[in-house]
Amino acid sequence: MRRVTAIAALSCALFGGTAAAQPYSGVTPVPRTTDAAALHALASDREIGERIRLGIAALARAAWPAARDEFARALALHPPEPQGSTASYDLGIALTNAGDLDGAARAFEAAIALDRGFLAARANLVSVHLLRGDLAAARAAADAYVALAPDSARAAYARGIAALRAGDATTALADFRRLLARDPKYAVAHYDLALAEQRLGDYAAAERELRAALALVPAYARANIALGAVLLHEGNRADARAAFDAALRDTDDATLRTLATSLRDAIGR
Amino acid sequence: MSRLAVRVAFIIGVALLGFGGTGFARASVAALEDLAGGAFVASGAPALLGPIDAAGRNGWRCVPERTAQTTQPGEAELPAAGAPAAGRP
Numbered sequence: 001m002r003r004v005t006a007i008a009a010l011s012c013a014l015f016g017g018t019a020a021a022q023p024y025s026g027v028t029p030v031p032r033t034t035d036a037a038a039l040h041a042l043a044s045d046r047e048i049g050e051r052i053r054l055g056i057a058a059l060a061r062a063a064w065p066a067a068r069d070e071f072a073r074a075l076a077l078h079p080p081e082p083q084g085s086t087a088s089y090d091l092g093i094a095l096t097n098a099g100d101l102d103g104a105a106r107a108f109e110a111a112i113a114l115d116r117g118f119l120a121a122r123a124n125l126v127s128v129h130l131l132r133g134d135l136a137a138a139r140a141a142a143d144a145y146v147a148l149a150p151d152s153a154r155a156a157y158a159r160g161i162a163a164l165r166a167g168d169a170t171t172a173l174a175d176f177r178r179l180l181a182r183d184p185k186y187a188v189a190h191y192d193l194a195l196a197e198q199r200l201g202d203y204a205a206a207e208r209e210l211r212a213a214l215a216l217v218p219a220y221a222r223a224n225i226a227l228g229a230v231l232l233h234e235g236n237r238a239d240a241r242a243a244f245d246a247a248l249r250d251t252d253d254a255t256l257r258t259l260a261t262s263l264r265d266a267i268g269r
Numbered sequence: 270m271s272r273l274a275v276r277v278a279f280i281i282g283v284a285l286l287g288f289g290g291t292g293f294a295r296a297s298v299a300a301l302e303d304l305a306g307g308a309f310v311a312s313g314a315p316a317l318l319g320p321i322d323a324a325g326r327n328g329w330r331c332v333p334e335r336t337a338q339t340t341q342p343g344e345a346e347l348p349a350a351g352a353p354a355a356g357r358p
Contacts, residue, residue: 089321
């Protein structure tokens with residue numbers, strides 16, 4: 001009896017070990033055709049998949065030109081969906097990182113043209129337009145993104161930033177409020193909401209939002225600088241100075257330090 | 270010089286100083302307001318969502334697509350407090 005149990009245990013261990021150690025992927029079915037066109041199509045499909053795989057590997061090691069070339073080659077093979085929109089999307093990422101922002105915008109637009117519901121491509125298109133400084137294009141892309149995904153947090157944030165930078169504080173206000181309704185602990189939304197309030201002339205609301213942001217992230221230097229500027233506008237110089245001092249204490253960013261120092265010194269003049 | 274002329278000159282001098290002082294104060298306030306305007310800079314653009322493999326955006330298993338769609342700011346890969354300002358990657 002003991003011998004039977006031992007053999008059974010050994011068999012289980014052996015079979016289990018074999019399964020766990022299996023390093024090979026499943027066997028690819030052999031194409032059962034001799035038709036030249038069909039064989040060419042199969043080879044092309046295989047190459048598209050491989051090019052996308054190699055491109056993603058290149059992105060992972062920050063080899064942007066190599067990644068760009070792999071995705072461009074995949075696209076030259078006229079891939080079907082979803083590979084076509086996917087290769088365009090990945091090409092957009094490679095081009096953004098390579099510094100070709102115009103090319104990246106075109107690549108994300110091509111991905112969207114192939115697949116209208118491609119939300120990740122729409123999200124990246126807004127970011128690229130913001131990086132390009134094309135606020136009208138960013139706003140149009142963000143509006144389309146929000147229309148397709150009205151509950152998306154990223155869509156609300158992206159459009160809020162595009163609107164704020166383009167001077168549409170009313171839309172920015174609504175988007176950041178929507179974001180905060182979902183997560184009141186997102187300090188950045190409080191900060192940008194404060195900016196929208198300030199642009200609409202409601203300095204009291206701006207101060208309240210900035211204090212909310214700072215309650216969540218006390219070392220939020222940019223919020224302290226904005227708070228100081230709001231307090232300065234309200235005539236509260238002592239508290240404004242304290243806010244600028246806090247910003248100086250909390251950041252190593254040279255631009256922010258210069259701004260905080262200039263504002264603090266200007267109060268004393 | 271007559272006493273009247275001295276008085277007139279004194280009054281004009283005081284007036285000029287007053288106007289100059291007010292102008293200087295106004296210029297200082299305007300300069301401060303201009304400087305403070307630089308304090309209101311919008312947060313940065315969201316970082317790009319990551320690559321997608323040849324399987325395409327296959328529903329909820331595709332992380333970038335899920336991130337683009339989620340309703341929760343904490344899952345949407347949005348900038349954190351203290352991230353670079355708008356216009357800077």
